[in-house]
Structure formats: C-alpha cells, structure tokens
Amino acid sequence: DTEVTQTPKHLVMGMTNKKSLKCEQHMGHRAMYWYKQKAKKPPELMFVYSYEKLSINESVPSRFSPECPNSSLLNLHLHALQPEDSALYLCASSQDLGWEQFFGPGTRLTVL
Amino acid sequence: AQKITQTQPGMFVQEKEAVTLDCTYDTSDPSYGLFWYKQPSSGEMIFLIYQGSYDQQNATEGRYSLNFQKARKSANLVISASQLGDSAMYFCAMREAYGGSQGNLIFGKGTKLSVKP
Numbered sequence: 001d002t003e004v005t006q007t008p009k010h011l012v013m014g015m016t017n018k019k020s021l022k023c024e025q026h027m028g029h030r031a032m033y034w035y036k037q038k039a040k041k042p043p044e045l046m047f048v049y050s051y052e053k054l055s056i057n058e059s060v061p062s063r064f065s066p067e068c069p070n071s072s073l074l075n076l077h078l079h080a081l082q083p084e085d086s087a088l089y090l091c092a093s094s095q096d097l098g099w100e101q102f103f104g105p106g107t108r109l110t111v112l
Numbered sequence: 113a114q115k116i117t118q119t120q121p122g123m124f125v126q127e128k129e130a131v132t133l134d135c136t137y138d139t140s141d142p143s144y145g146l147f148w149y150k151q152p153s154s155g156e157m158i159f160l161i162y163q164g165s166y167d168q169q170n171a172t173e174g175r176y177s178l179n180f181q182k183a184r185k186s187a188n189l190v191i192s193a194s195q196l197g198d199s200a201m202y203f204c205a206m207r208e209a210y211g212g213s214q215g216n217l218i219f220g221k222g223t224k225l226s227v228k229p
Contacts, residue, residue, distance in 0.1 A: 033216075042203055042219035043157070056216065088155050098207050100147060101217060103157035 003027075004104035006091050012110045015081060021107050023074040023091030031055075031097050032074040034066060035090040037106075043090055049074060050097050081111045115139065116206050116220035123225050125194045132179070133189040133223045135204035141165075143209035146187040147217065148178065152200040160202075163187055191225075199227045 004025045013019050023032065031050045035043035047066040048056035054066065063085075065077040074091055088108050092101040117136045125131040137146065148160040163171045163178045171178040179188040191198055201224050205217040 037155075040222075042222055045216055048216060090155075090157060092157070097216070098145070098209070100159050100162050102159060103149075106155040108155070 004091060004093055004102050006104035006107050008107055009105065010108045012112065013078065013081065014112050015083075018077070018079045020078065021076040021089055021109075023104055024072055025093040025102070026072055027093065027102070029093035029095050029102075030071065031094045031099070032068065033092040033094075033101060034074065034076050035092065037088045037090055048097070055097070083111050086110045115218045116204055118204055118220035118223050120223045121221075123223055125225065125227055127196060127227055127229050128193055130190060130192045131194055131225065133191070133202050133204075133225065135187045135189065135220060137185050137187060137204075137206050139206065139208055141208045145207040146178070146180070147205040147207070148176070148189045149203045149205065150200045151203065151222075157203070161189070194227045196227050196229060199225060201225075
C-alpha cells in the first residue's frame with residue numbers, strides 16, 4: 001500500500017466552527033507533514049512530525065493545532081479560522097526526515 | 113535569496129515531443145537531494161524522480177529523466193514522448209542535509225506544462 005489518504009476532500013466552514021482534517025498512511029513511514037497551498041503557489045510547510053513527536057512548527061497560528069495519535073495518523077484541528085486560511089491542505093509522509101515525500105490528495109478548505 | 117529557481121512559469125509542448133523543465137538551485141551543503149513533483153489540477157502532488165548530490169549518474173524513471181549538472185547547480189526534468197496527461201504543474205524541490213530547512217523540502221514556484229494534441 002503506497003497511498004496517503006486524506007479526509008474530507010472538501011470542507012466549507014464558518015469562522016466560528018471547529019473542524020478536523022485527517023490523514024492516514026500505512027507505509028510504515030515515520031515522518032508526516034502538513035502543508036498549506038494557495039492557488040498557483042508552491043506548498044508551504046506547516047508542521048512536521050517525526051516518530052510521532054512534533055519536530056517542526058513553522059510559526060503557524062494557534063488556530064491550527066496538529067495531532068499525531070499514532071504512527072499512521074495525523075490530524076489537523078481547526079478553530080476560529082479566517083477567510084485567508086482558505087487553501088488546499090496537503091498531508092505527506094516519508095520513510096524518515098529528508099526522504100522523498102508521498103502526498104495525499106489534499107483537502108480543499110473554504111472558510112466563509 | 114531563492115534556493116530553488118524555476119524560470120518558466122508556463123510551457124507548451126506538442127504531444128509526443130520531448131520537453132525540458134528548468135530548475136536551478138543554490139546551496140552550500142555538500143549533501144543534498146533534488147526532487148521533482150507533478151501536480152495535476154486535482155491537487156495531489158505526485159513524486160516523479162529523485163537525484164542525490166553524490167549520485168554519479170543522472171536519475172531516470174520511465175519517461176522522466178533528470179539532467180543533473182552539479183557545477184551549474186541545475187537539475188532539469190526531461191519528459192520524453194509527452195502525453196496529454198502530462199499537462200500539470202511541475203515543482204522542483206531540494207532537501208539540504210545540514211541547512212536551515214532541517215532536511216525538509218524547499219519548493220520552487222513551479223512550471224505549468226500544457227501538452228497540445
């Protein structure tokens with residue numbers, strides 16, 4: 001199984017809502033990543049987990065809260081988002097830090 | 113300063129022809145890796161090919177090959193026999209072993225490739 005899955009595919013939420021994005025991989029990878037991508041721009045790294053511990057937080061606002069419940073799962077909890085947070089959110093995993101990353105299909109988030 | 117430069121915002125190629133997408137990089141690390149990803153309009157980033165800085169030969173994967181010129185710090189992607197399904201955004205990325213990216217990917221701005229029938 002060489003797949004990274006993400007749910008939901010699309011999400012529309014209001015600024016007062018709380019929602020979560022989910023990511024799962026069964027490749028035995030020990031590093032997992034969250035990226036944010038705006039239209040026609042490259043992905044921007046948000047968070048990195050290595051061996052289930054938060055390794056990197058790229059100065060992301062606290063309204064985004066990552067969680068790694070186990071080695072296969074990665075969540076991104078969303079609360080009180082702003083319209084400018086509307087973007088494609090990509091999850092990726094790699095065998096270890098620095099190895100090629102495999103991406104999921106992404107969640108298209110719209111904040112109203 | 114930009115670490116990864118892709119100078120072609122958009123490219124057109126005729127179906128069945130070959131196309132080269134340019135990528136130059138800037139690093140002082142002796143150990144680094146270069147990656148190419150394809151992103152169709154659906155959004156998923158698809159890993160295409162990898163070149164390590166110590167690799168003696170250019171990487172190849174099916175119709176994809178990487179023209180690695182270390183002295184020039186370039187890592188151009190060559191797609192042979194273009195197909196309509198190759199129409200997508202293509203990102204070049206670099207991983208430094210010791211640099212500020214802490215082993216994570218630094219992406220270029222991308223090149224949008226359109227294959228004409």
